[in-house]
Amino acid sequence: MTASLIGRPVKRKEDRRFITGTGHYTDDLSRPHQTHAVFVRSPHAHAKIRKIDAAPALALPGVIQVLTGEDLKADNVQGLICGWMIHSKDGSPMKAGGHPALALGKVRYVGDHVAVVIAETPAAAKDGAEAVVVDYEELPSVTSTGDAQSSSVQIHDEAPRNTVYQWALGDEKATGAAFANAAQVVELNLVNNRLIPNAMEPRAALGEYDSGSGIYTLTTTSQNPHVARLVLSAFVQIAPEHKLRVIAPDVGGGFGSKIFIYPEETVCVWAAKRVGRPVKWTAERGESFLADAHGRDHVTHGALALDKDGRVLGLRVKTTANLGAYLSTFSSAVPTYLYATLLSGQYNIPAIYAEVDAVYTNTAPVDAYRGAGRPEATYVVERLMEEAARKLKLDPAEIRRRNFIREFPHQTPVILAYDIGDYDASLKEAVKRADVSGFAQRKADAAKRDKKRGLGFSTYIEACGLAPSAAVGSLGAGVGLWESAEVRVNPTGSVEVLTGSHSHGQGHETTFAQLVADRLGISIDQVEIVHGDTDKVQFGMGTYGSRSAAVGLSAISLATDKVIAKAKHIAAYVMEVPEDDVEFKDGEFAAVKTNKKMTFGEVALAAYVGHKFPTDQIEPGLKETSFYDPKNFTFPAGCHICEVEIDPDTGVVEIVKFTAVDDFGTVINPMIVEGQVHGGIAQGIGQALLEHGVYDKESGQLLTGSYMDYCMPRADDLPSFEVGMTITACPSNPIGVKGCGEAGAIAAPAAVMNAITDALGVKEFDMPATPEKVWRALSGQRA
């Protein structure tokens, strides 16, 4: 028996091209006769456009065309859409204003798209964009989440008080009763700071149009090329689906920000026909800051009702979520079904009531960013639990234990039904690895050096494996969230796997190949993963929400099963034995009771040659497809513990130790999974200590529009991480996996802030905990 490939830290197949500089990211690609696009962007947060004068730009050498929203309209190109309908608690549908790819009469945030200049070179296009004269009538603006509903500024006529929806989930009455009976109530005001995703590869698009066939091709930085094609054809109506090909080549990180269908990509593919030549656009980093969809930006009041022993009786949450100036592709779902459904955490909470108001502001659209709603939920629940422990003078691990769910399946009061988990196990392992028992001593030692130490817990849960199609459909999703796979065996026995999942750093080329090679008993080098091209892969929903393994790989697993079943059938004919006598193991089909054997490759060849089986009963060839719709969400969970040391003289917070113990179910490649955890934690620590997207209240200008002002986590801001795993195999999919891509970003902010508030001895303290804020908090105490 050959050793299984599952669970092994197989080195990545994709690395060679990246370490030798031979990958192909969108901006690396060029086409003969291509033109270059540069966008004219609004310098104002809110303004009417009186007139756009393109003549000065058109007079410049190299400028070919200047296109505006009116040109899109003339070609019947529709606005961008938000694909998830949310209904307010009064039953009314959400109030969505229009979202034209290029402005029609009004701009609504700094960086909004006014016009596009197409020119022979990037430099000429840039000069052209500066030469376009736009006559604006400035309007007052509102950028802050808390002010949006009371402001006199009206951003979209369709949405009075800038309110998109007022949504609620849970049982208000039961929750009220829980609070009436509570021995202890803990309340917190929490701000979940706006983040700017900053995948290191800026967005880019290369649009082409072939006038002979009428086919458009968009090569772009997308996490889900099929969804892009669907939206651009069915809704934006650039071209019918069969006349539009979308390719996502190597993509340099996404974290959510490359899920969405943006104006720039839309305009490039449309303009390719107008101009009659390929149109290429690559964002400068400054444009990424202005116009990539941002993340988070919640203002929340949370309250926890407990009995005298620290058992939670009820949770009440009121959140205002900033969705920016337009509803981005999945924005409406993030602060609702991806947020409030997670408010039960790892705990048995009898009653929960959450109200969410979503608001328009004069800021960049806000949509899913690593974790998407789940970090916000975890932050609320875990900050409240820690505060409850402090108030009740309970050990923070103990209060969590008293409330853990231990029986599965567990129906929460907020839709989700957890299938499996062992929260005690991950907590115990984390407590051990973090050496919690030695903390008091370390704190005392730090105090001798005039430093303040703090310890913070975060026992999080997330819902991944998005998602059972009927379930999300009933909640307002415009699409199903299954995944497709095709396993194509070549006559020589090598295999191509076509998947609708998309890798932009997750290592699918390795993990997926590991599973298929393991199942078929062939070498991993014999398996090629094909993704990211709508012409090659029939359909797929892409990669986000930690869904690739649980959904994408499940589809591959099922298609592989079908391949084996057919191959077995064929092997039986070739070996002239009954099919029941054929066993498949370690890449060989063996006829029991005889010594006849065929390798997988031999059966593959036989399948294509078609000589030895009745082709009227079994079709020749060896290729199978599967569309897998998950039965349930998956529920990765775990415990993260952060230890900080604060220098009271400077306010600098040092993360002295960060421990993460996660339960992701079955792990196919632990090396890749740990890498995902590291990256997530870094983004979570970034949110807690460094990152904050800030708009000026008066002018509506983005104040954090470059790496000079937006503080990205760098190597010396972070420690090495202590990462461990506990495993409960997921019963809801054929592989047992749950998903690992977001855990760090979900769990870390609460762990860090619980540690900081512990060290400072304060109750409320908002992210990011910059040295200045920490120092001020401490000097307040000194005063």
Next chain:
Amino acid sequence: MPKIEMRVNGKPISVETEAETLLVHFLRDRLGLTGTHVGCDTGQCGACTVHLNGEAVKSCTMFAVQAHGAEITTIEGLAKNGKLHPMQEAFREHHALQCGFCTPGMIMAAVDIVRRKPNADEKTIRQELEGNICRCTGYHNIVKAIASAAAGMGARS
């Protein structure tokens, strides 16, 4: 248009280019060496790092003409005769890359760090990486890779 002569990855080149062309664009657009990436417009991400006469520079912060007469090595030129550089091997071995976008700049910077500080400890490596941003890995494995390559490269010399 000024004419630039330099050696790039060991090959002599002589090309006319506009005076305002940045070295990174020259490498990418004129020479087709797209392994060197552009991650920002403020000289802060390090995705564009190459070696100029053996030292790491950010190729977005200088004009191509300033490299006239120089010896340039890009990520494409780091492996010799089909054999990966120990730093490339270490990045793969330690899973120090995910999306790969920062990787060429990281590797070029890392080679330079080890050249200057062959015995760098974790803290020093982290400080030395100040000029390179990675959004995917949390740096954990990058630091590990550099430390292990340093050990390997030291042993070799």
